[in-house]
Amino acid sequence: MxxxxxxxxxxxxxxxLLGALVVxxxxxxxxxxxxxxxxxTLTFLLxxxxxxxxxxxxxxxxxxxRYAWIPQLGIDYHLxxxxxxxxxxxxxxxxxxxxxxxxxxxxxxxKTYLFLMLLQEAGVIGVFISLDMVLFYLFWExxxxxxxxxxxxxxxxxxxxxxxxxxxxxxxxSTLMIIAILALRYFYGSFDFVDLLHGKGLPATAQxxxxxxxxxxxxxxxxxxPFHTWLPDAHVQAPTAGSVxxxxxxxxxxxxxxxxxxxxxxxxxTKQMVPVMMTLAIIxxxxxxxxxxxxxxxxxxxAYSSIAHLGFVVLGIFALNPSGISGAxxxxxxxGVSTGGLFFLVGMLYHRAHRRMVADFGGLWKQLPVFGAFFxxxxxxxxxxxxxxxxxxEFNILIGAFKASKIAAFIATIGIIFAAWYxxxxxxxxxxxxxxxxxxxxxxxLNAREIIILASxxxxxxxxxLFPNIFFAKINPSVLELVHFVKIHAAPVLIxxxxxx
Amino acid sequence: MITLDKLYLLSPEFILLIAAFLVLGIDIxxxxxxxxxxxxxxxxxxxxxxxxxxxxMGHKETVTDTMxxxxxxxxxxxxxxxxxxxxxxxxxxxxxxxTHQQGEFYALLLFAAIAIMVAVSATDLIMVYLGMxxxxxxxxxxxxxxxxxxxxxxxxxxxxxxxxxASAVMLYGMSLLYGLTGTTNLAAIAQKLTAGNxxxxxxxxxxxxxxxxxVGFGYKSSLVPFHQWAPDVYDGAPxxxxxxxxxxxxxxxxxxxxxxxxxxxxxxxxxxxxLLYALSVLTMTVGNFVALRQTSVKRMLAYxxxxxxxxxxxxxxxxxxxxxxxxxxxxxxVLFYLLAYAFTNAGAFIVVGAIEEHxxxxxxxxxxxxxxxxxxxxxxxxxxxxxxxxxxxxxxxMGKFMxxxxxxxxxxxILALIAIINSVVAVGYYFKVIKAMFFVPGEGPAIAVAKxxxxxxxxxxxMTLLLGIFPSWFLHIATTSGLAMVGL
Numbered sequence: 008m009x010x011x012x013x014x015x016x017x018x019x020x021x022x023x024l025l026g027a028l029v030v031x032x033x034x035x036x037x038x039x040x041x042x043x044x045x046x047x048t049l050t051f052l053l054x055x056x057x058x059x060x061x062x063x064x065x066x067x068x069x070x071x072x073r074y075a076w077i078p079q080l081g082i083d084y085h086l087x088x089x090x091x092x093x094x095x096x097x098x099x100x101x102x103x104x105x106x107x108x109x110x111x112x113x114x115x116x117x118k119t120y121l122f123l124m125l126l127q128e129a130g131v132i133g134v135f136i137s138l139d140m141v142l143f144y145l146f147w148e149x150x151x152x153x154x155x156x157x158x159x160x161x162x163x164x165x166x167x168x169x170x171x172x173x174x175x176x177x178x179x180x181s182t183l184m185i186i187a188i189l190a191l192r193y194f195y196g197s198f199d200f201v202d203l204l205h206g207k208g209l210p211a212t213a214q215x216x217x218x219x220x221x222x223x224x225x226x227x228x229x230x231x232x233p234f235h236t237w238l239p240d241a242h243v244q245a246p247t248a249g250s251v252x253x254x255x256x257x258x259x260x261x262x263x264x265x266x267x268x269x270x271x272x273x274x275x276x277t278k279q280m281v282p283v284m285m286t287l288a289i290i291x292x293x294x295x296x297x298x299x300x301x302x303x304x305x306x307x308x309x310a311y312s313s314i315a316h317l318g319f320v321v322l323g324i325f326a327l328n329p330s331g332i333s334g335a336x337x338x339x340x341x342x343g344v345s346t347g348g349l350f351f352l353v354g355m356l357y358h359r360a361h362r363r364m365v366a367d368f369g370g371l372w373k374q375l376p377v378f379g380a381f382f383x384x385x386x387x388x389x390x391x392x393x394x395x396x397x398x399x400x401e402f403n404i405l406i407g408a409f410k411a412s413k414i415a416a417f418i419a420t421i422g423i424i425f426a427a428w429y430x431x432x433x434x435x436x437x438x439x440x441x442x443x444x445x446x447x448x449x450x451x452x453l454n455a456r457e458i459i460i461l462a463s464x465x466x467x468x469x470x471x472x473l474f475p476n477i478f479f480a481k482i483n484p485s486v487l488e489l490v491h492f493v494k495i496h497a498a499p500v501l502i503x504x505x506x507x508x
Numbered sequence: 509m510i511t512l513d514k515l516y517l518l519s520p521e522f523i524l525l526i527a528a529f530l531v532l533g534i535d536i537x538x539x540x541x542x543x544x545x546x547x548x549x550x551x552x553x554x555x556x557x558x559x560x561x562x563x564x565m566g567h568k569e570t571v572t573d574t575m576x577x578x579x580x581x582x583x584x585x586x587x588x589x590x591x592x593x594x595x596x597x598x599x600x601x602x603x604x605x606x607t608h609q610q611g612e613f614y615a616l617l618l619f620a621a622i623a624i625m626v627a628v629s630a631t632d633l634i635m636v637y638l639g640m641x642x643x644x645x646x647x648x649x650x651x652x653x654x655x656x657x658x659x660x661x662x663x664x665x666x667x668x669x670x671x672x673x674a675s676a677v678m679l680y681g682m683s684l685l686y687g688l689t690g691t692t693n694l695a696a697i698a699q700k701l702t703a704g705n706x707x708x709x710x711x712x713x714x715x716x717x718x719x720x721x722x723v724g725f726g727y728k729s730s731l732v733p734f735h736q737w738a739p740d741v742y743d744g745a746p747x748x749x750x751x752x753x754x755x756x757x758x759x760x761x762x763x764x765x766x767x768x769x770x771x772x773x774x775x776x777x778x779x780x781x782x783l784l785y786a787l788s789v790l791t792m793t794v795g796n797f798v799a800l801r802q803t804s805v806k807r808m809l810a811y812x813x814x815x816x817x818x819x820x821x822x823x824x825x826x827x828x829x830x831x832x833x834x835x836x837x838x839x840x841x842v843l844f845y846l847l848a849y850a851f852t853n854a855g856a857f858i859v860v861g862a863i864e865e866h867x868x869x870x871x872x873x874x875x876x877x878x879x880x881x882x883x884x885x886x887x888x889x890x891x892x893x894x895x896x897x898x899x900x901x902x903x904x905x906m907g908k909f910m911x912x913x914x915x916x917x918x919x920x921x922i923l924a925l926i927a928i929i930n931s932v933v934a935v936g937y938y939f940k941v942i943k944a945m946f947f948v949p950g951e952g953p954a955i956a957v958a959k960x961x962x963x964x965x966x967x968x969x970x971m972t973l974l975l976g977i978f979p980s981w982f983l984h985i986a987t988t989s990g991l992a993m994v995g996l
Contacts, residue, residue, distance in 0.1 A: 077980045080835050145900040159947045167947045171939065178935050182928050189913045
């Protein structure tokens with residue numbers, strides 16, 4: 008049977024959705040947990056088929072599916088992945104079973120929780136594979152609701168405030184985006200991303216307006232300085248698995264959106280906005296790093312480190328050259344694994360100690376050696392130690408940034424030093440020194456379930472770190488084409504006759 | 509000229525008329541067992557009438573020159589009949605214990621449905637007026653039906669006073685229009701106006717006439733500043749009746765606004781577009797900002813329905829008059845929006861009614877922790893509120909999408925922007941309720957929902973999702989219905 012006949016992407020997306028609906032009617036908490044684990048694992052295994060059956064060297068969309076959905080309005084059910092989205096899909100499906108495993112101990116409203124986690128996964132996959140703007144928007148909004156409830160129902164003490172703030176911020180961005188999508192339809196006569204790409208181009212002022220509307224929605228999601236204020240609240244209050252999903256995949260929707268839509272659809276505006284976006288990215292890197300240094304709460308520290316790391320991704324994207332964008336795409340995956348890993352670690356610590364202030368700990372290495380070992384590797388990966396995944400991404404981003412602007416690359420490098428500083432500081436405070444707090448002497452080390460989670464993450468960290476070319480081989484063709492496309496279309500279209508009324 | 513052979517085109521009305529008298533008859537003469545089944549007789553009549561309305565869609569004729577038998581009329585008839593079915597289901601558990609005259613209530617409801625059907629078919633100003641009055645009078649009685657309920661009485665009086673003034677003003681507008689053109693037939697008026705064949709020296713009266721007509725229709729669809737009755741009446745009326753007023757009855761205002769303006773007054777389109785533009789901005793802004801400050805969920809829904817009317821008007825502002833319709837067309841947008849809105853808003857009022865039934869309160873604080881007390885009600889209300897807020901995969905989103913898309917296609921950028929800002933403001937109050945239901949802990953006994961109410965809610969929920977996820981077929985119906993009216 009030919010592979011093209013199988014709607015692989017639809018299956019990958021609908022499986023968690025179906026799983027979510029089944030959870031609602033499945034009796035017994037054990038059954039629900041195992042079922043969710045089964046569904047997410049199966050989704051992951053199926054998504055690996057994308058990787059293994061990938062046509063290397065092809066820049067365009069693969070595994071494309073297209074059916075008419077609302078024909079009157081020209082809205083299609085159009086799916087496809089290219090080198091830019093492939094690993095984001097894999098990242099999402101990879102984190103799926105891990106977050107379910109982590110949530111094994113949840114007692115409170117377990118059924119609803121699993122339902123929301125699965126729904127969330129389906130939504131995020133949908134965002135990464137949609138090639139129709141309306142379909143994209145549908146999934147984009149659909150990811151909001153489960154996260155709103157995950158934070159609001161299972162979060163920390165200020166969860167309701169954090170959930171509402173999260174929702175209002177992202178809603179604000181997305182409403183602007185839907186108006187922009189409708190207006191694009193008016194200019195191009197299509198909602199289809201591929202049609203829009205090959206459309207006639209827009210006048211420079213219109214491009215700037217569209218870029219503004221889309222980039223604002225994406226910048227809030229990333230979040231880019233100064234739109235980041237919702238994130239620390241959401242992260243600190245969210246339950247651990249929620250934080251992992253938030254940092255691991257939800258924020259990638261923002262950076263993915265920038266690469267996928269802003270760059271090729273509005274190339275002239277992109278070119279014009281490079282200084283602004285780079286400046287914001289660099290301010291974000293430095294500012295978040297400095298704030299991270301002052302965090303007393305481990306979760307807050309990881310949250311700010313997340314903002315800093317995503318600043319790098321944005322920097323790489325707006326370098327507008329192959330190494331910058333390829334690095335950024337890979338770094339999105341790295342960030343999902345490493346920052347996701349750090350959130351898991353903080354969650355595991357909190358689960359044991361019910362505290363997570365840096366000052367509450369010290370000398371844990373003696374008490375929790377296995378935990379310590381994983382903490383060390385994941386922390387070093389987040390810092391960007393050569394041989395681990397973070398290095399590959401950051402290095403490529405910096406090369407790209409250097410080619411685009413030497414000053415930007417220089418300042419960003421300072422950010423890396425800061426990152427090493429706050430993460431090593433946190434590690435030292437928590438793991439090293441004397442084990443002087445009596446309550447910490449009773450903490451048990453990791454159990455098998457937690458080791459599986461962390462070992463899977465470390466495996467990926469090493470895989471990307473040691474064999475980055477496996478990944479670049481699939482990312483690069485699409486990125487090269489994108490860079491080329493932006494370059495030749497960057498000259499603004501001066502005269503575009505508006506459709507006659 | 510009365511041509512009897514075309515009377516079958518009015519069969520939806522006749523079926524309901526028979527059903528209404530049957531209900532009255534059973535109530536007076538029927539056996540006890542039959543009386544218990546009154547709501548189901550009502551529903552059977554409505555369903556039969558729906559079948560007829562649906563069957564007759566596609567016709568394009570007039571009956572006795574005063575009633576149109578076109579898809580546009582049948583479309584609104586279907587919305588009206590469907591809403592009354594939902595309202596009747598909600599009444600099954602609501603009426604007993606409140607009144608003994610149940611038969612009269614159901615009969616009145618059927619008469620109100622007939623009034624809707626007559627009004628949306630009218631192609632003559634006299635018929636428009638008769639239809640509106642018929643609907644208003646039955647509505648006044650329905651609002652104040654529970655004689656011992658002081659708030660319902662107050663609501664009925666308010667509704668009556670406002671309604672009397674509004675319909676008088678509208679009638680005056682009609683008389684001006686008749687004076688100018690010498691006819692009450694909508695198509696004939698259009699001809700006279702386009703030909704410029706008016707009584708000389710009095711052309712300036714055209715704008716006042718337009719304005720006065722707008723007062724009448726705007727009153728029914730609760731456009732600001734003709735909305736003041738709405739929050740008090742929705743709040744005071746029996747909740748199922750509020751559901752009826754906020755959806756089916758409001759739809760009549762829009763149907764007439766479209767029919768009269770598009771078929772009779774295309775010559776002064778510039779005037780009515782400007783007028784409706786202003787009303788739209790006022791309506792959504794006032795509705796939303798006042799809704800934000802409500803502490804009663806029922807009142808909040810009342811103001812939210814005012815705001816929704818503001819979005820709907822955008823579609824008419826953006827109507828470009830092209831035939832066949834462009835993809836994003838204002839009139840198809842309005843028709844689709846009203847369909848989605850009818851289910852969503854009727855459902856929302858029914859939820860509020862079901863909760864009020866058990867807690868005796870509509871205060872936001874009493875919604876705290878609702879998910880624990882009734883996961884069903886909380887879940888349904890969640891989806892309905894998301895639809896009202898315009899979140900994708902719901903009918904509410906598709907409606908907004910169509911209407912805003914039409915506005916952008918006609919280059920009403922500022923209007924679209926104002927509407928979008930308004931929808932973000934609206935998220936603020938819809939999510940206040942969601943927050944209370946799911947996040948704020950609250951105590952109270954479990955809420956049992958009566959079976960018929962449950963069915964009504966399941967229907968609204970299913971339709972809200974269906975209209976959001978597979979809107980294609982419904983869009984097709986809305987578009988052909990809109991086209992039928994323009995072509996007439």
